[in-house]
Amino acid sequence: MRRSSSLHALALYALASCQAAPGAGPTATVPPGATTVAAPAGQHEPIIDVHMHAYPAAEAFPASLDNPVTGKPLALRDGEAHLQACLAEMKRLNIVKAVVSGGTGDRLAAAIHWRDAAPDRFLGGAGVRGSEDTPLPDIRVLRKAFEDRRLRVLGEVTAQYAGRTLGDPIYDAYLSLAEELDIPVSLHTGIGPPGESFDPCCRGFRAHLGNPGEIEEALNRHPKLRVNLMHAGWPYLADTLAVMTIYPQVYVDLGALGWGLPRAEFHAYLAALMRAGMGKRVMFGSDQMYWPDRKSVV
Numbered sequence: 001m002r003r004s005s006s007l008h009a010l011a012l013y014a015l016a017s018c019q020a021a022p023g024a025g026p027t028a029t030v031p032p033g034a035t036t037v038a039a040p041a042g043q044h045e046p047i048i049d050v051h052m053h054a055y056p057a058a059e060a061f062p063a064s065l066d067n068p069v070t071g072k073p074l075a076l077r078d079g080e081a082h083l084q085a086c087l088a089e090m091k092r093l094n095i096v097k098a099v100v101s102g103g104t105g106d107r108l109a110a111a112i113h114w115r116d117a118a119p120d121r122f123l124g125g126a127g128v129r130g131s132e133d134t135p136l137p138d139i140r141v142l143r144k145a146f147e148d149r150r151l152r153v154l155g156e157v158t159a160q161y162a163g164r165t166l167g168d169p170i171y172d173a174y175l176s177l178a179e180e181l182d183i184p185v186s187l188h189t190g191i192g193p194p195g196e197s198f199d200p201c202c203r204g205f206r207a208h209l210g211n212p213g214e215i216e217e218a219l220n221r222h223p224k225l226r227v228n229l230m231h232a233g234w235p236y237l238a239d240t241l242a243v244m245t246i247y248p249q250v251y252v253d254l255g256a257l258g259w260g261l262p263r264a265e266f267h268a269y270l271a272a273l274m275r276a277g278m279g280k281r282v283m284f285g286s287d288q289m290y291w292p293d294r295k296s297v298v
Contacts, residue, residue, distance in 0.1 A: 044094040050186070051156075051230055051253045051285025052086070053103040053127075054110040055079035067291045069259050074290055082290065083114055089292040090121060099186070101125035101156045103289065108137055112150050125153035125186060130170050131162035133201055139173055146181050154178045155186025156230060161196070163204015167217035179224040186253075187215065189240075190231040212250075213239040219247050230285065231255035234269055241276050252278070253285030259294050 055061075057080040065074040076082045090098065100122050102110030107127035115124040126145065130136045145151040154174060159166055166175070166187055178185050190210045197205040208214075212233040219225060232252035233240030244250050252273070257266050273282055288294045 047093060047095045047284060049090075049095050049098040049286050050228065050283045051255050051287045052098045052100040052122075053156075053287070053289050054100045054114045055082055055103055055290070056105040056110050057083070057113060059105060061290060065290050067293065069291075069294060072293075076290070076292075079110070082292070083117060085292040086288065087118060087121065095121075097121060097123065099123045099125050099153050099155075101127035101153070101186070103127065107134075108141070108145060108151065112145070115150060123153060124151040125155050126151045127156050127158070128154070128174065129158045129162050130164060130168070131201070131204070134158075134162070136170065136174065139177060142174070143177055143181075146177070146183055152183065153186055154183050155228065156188055157185060158188045160188055160209045161192070161202045161205050163202075163206065163209065165209050165214040165218075167214060167221075171218070172221065175218060175222045175225060179222050182224075182226075184226045184228060186228040186230055188231065189229045189233045190235065211236045211239050212243045215243065216247075219243075219250070225249065227251070228253055228283065231257060231287070232269065232273065232282070234261070237269060237272055241273070241278070244278055244281060245276075251281040251283060253283040255285045255287040258286070 057078065059079040061074055061076055061078060061082070063073065066072065067074065076085055089095075098121060100111050100114045101124075102108060104110075111122075111124040111127065115122045124145075126137070126142055128134075128136055142151070142154075154177075157166065157171070159168065159171065164170065166185075175185065177183070188210070189212050191207050192202075192205060192210070196202050199205075210233075212229050213236070215227065215229075219227070226249045227247075229240065229243075229250060229252045232254055233243075234257055240252065244252070254270070257269060261269070270282070273279070286294055
């Protein structure tokens with residue numbers, strides 16, 4: 001029978017569903033409700049989405065947030081409606097498990113709310129940045145959330161938006177904590193929206209800071225880290241492959257590539273990763289942000 005490619009892609013990463021012994025390669029467990037054989041006719045294969053975003057339940061969404069792919073206006077009124085719409089879309093597409101991190105406001109609380117609302121579906125991720133307007137959380141709070149298993153991933157780490165790389169000393173204590181507790185790290189890589197460095201939030205943003213080659217110092221200072229390069233390092237293919245080759249604990253997710261790139265470019269980039277033998281370390285991520293229907297676009 002045909003195996004689920006999405007579960008296969010996650011198998012070596014092991015996310016936070018299982019713990020790898022120090023020095024050992026990660027292992028995997030199948031999430032509740034998932035199966036490793038072909039789905040019944042008419043039903044999607046089980047999917048694991050390692051790249052989702054949550055927003056505070058009471059956050060009002062502006063009506064101007066049209067879907068940049070479909071052009072459809074956003075019909076959701078707030079963060080709670082967004083959660084329910086995402087759950088419905090996950091059920092429709094047979095997405096059995098997802099890693100979710102906060103996108104605005106209290107990012108830890110937003111992810112924990114989703115995890116508490118559907119613990120069988122969500123693993124909470126600690127979205128952190130390290131900028132003036134989005135400072136790093138108290139590491140004691142983060143440790144407790146990890147130890148209580150309310151958060152299971154350190155990420156999305158949006159260091160690039162703060163004008164930093166993962167190798168910046170500001171992140172060392174957090175990476176040491178991830179090593180100690182065997183918490184995977186998910187890092188924003190690649191680029192961002194056009195004009196991002198002119199946004200008051202992100203004046204330090206620079207394209208070159210998203211090059212995966214910039215994480216080598218962090219990997220060598222923290223050799224036990226398991227890292228997911230979100231957005232698969234696009235457009236830095238050669239550097240992405242070099243880092244994945246030298247550091248077998250590094251994985252990628254496809255993130256925004258599936259809906260943000262021309263189809264031919266997305267397929268060419270994915271094909272290059274596969275040709276290089278990285279297929280077992282490529283994971284599905286939707287990066288749905290405000291638009292649950294982006295999952296079906298991907």
